[in-house]
Amino acid sequence: MDKTDPDYAPFDFVAARQRMVDAQVRPSQVSNPSVIAAMRALPRELAVPDSLRAFAYADNSLPLGEGRYLTEPRVIARMLQVSEISQGERVLVVGAGTGYLAALLATMDMDLTVVALESEARLAEIGKALCFTWAPQVHWREGALAKGAPDDAPYDLILIDGAVRQVPPALVEQLREGGRIIAPICRDSGVTSVCRVLGTPQGSAAQPLFDVAVPLLPELEPAPAFVF
Structure with a gap:
């Protein structure tokens, strides 16, 4: 609409x-006051290209290009809730x-x-640019x-913002003892669940927490196996 229009x-x-x-x-079982306060304050419209700003608060993931997405708000909120930060x-x-x-994590006043x-x-x-201001x-x-990011390790918590087939071993190795990874994992059945992943002597173990519809991170897709 023309900004000079009196009805604009x-x-x-x-x-x-x-x-x-x-x-x-809040209807998605999110009650952590720090999560809710951060999501009320942080301008999500600054995390998308200008052409998508009017859709920034829609209840779906938004395409950012290169096969990447801004994860839908309720999934981000529940991931923070189950992280038990x-x-x-x-x-x-x-x-x-x-x-x-x-930016949400950094504004949770913790x-x-x-x-x-x-x-x-x-x-x-x-x-x-978003973080510079907020x-x-x-x-x-x-x-x-x-x-x-091994130079900054170890971490108490690692969050993967996008679905993966499996958590890369290097991430598990960067956890502090007793630390956890929260990640959407797409299982062989095709169902994607946000999981809590813990390090074990054998590598890692994943506990499904809730199902989601989150696009896969293209970079972390495993290479296709050769079939002879």
Whole structure:
């Protein structure tokens, strides 16, 4: 609509953000006050390209290009809820994309050390711009997602923002003893579940927590096996 039109009214992002929390987040078994407060405050519209800002608070994942997506709000909220975050923990976000999840963590008023790992420079630039204003304490790292960010390890919590077939072993190795990974894992059945992954002497063990519809992270898709 033409901004000179007398009927023109700018989109009310603040009102949309509150509706997102009240209609999507809170009914999805999310009661953590720090999560709710962060989602009420953080402008999600700054985590998407300009052309998608009007859809930033929709209840679905939004395409960011290169096969990447901004995960839908209720899934992000529930992942934070089941993470059972404690004060002062060190957290790594793998596939940080445009920075929304990392910025939420940093604004939860829990004195967290947040490291955001991203391999796509274009997405990272959007994320850095968001965090510059809203979460300047987030530490950005650019590199292969499967390798994690070992220089900042160990971590109490690793969150993977996007679905994977399996958690890369390097991420498990970067957990502090007693640490956990929260990640959407797409099983052989085709069902994707957010899981709590713990390190074990044999590698790792995953406990499904709730089912989701989250796109796979293309970079962490296993290479196809040769069939003779």
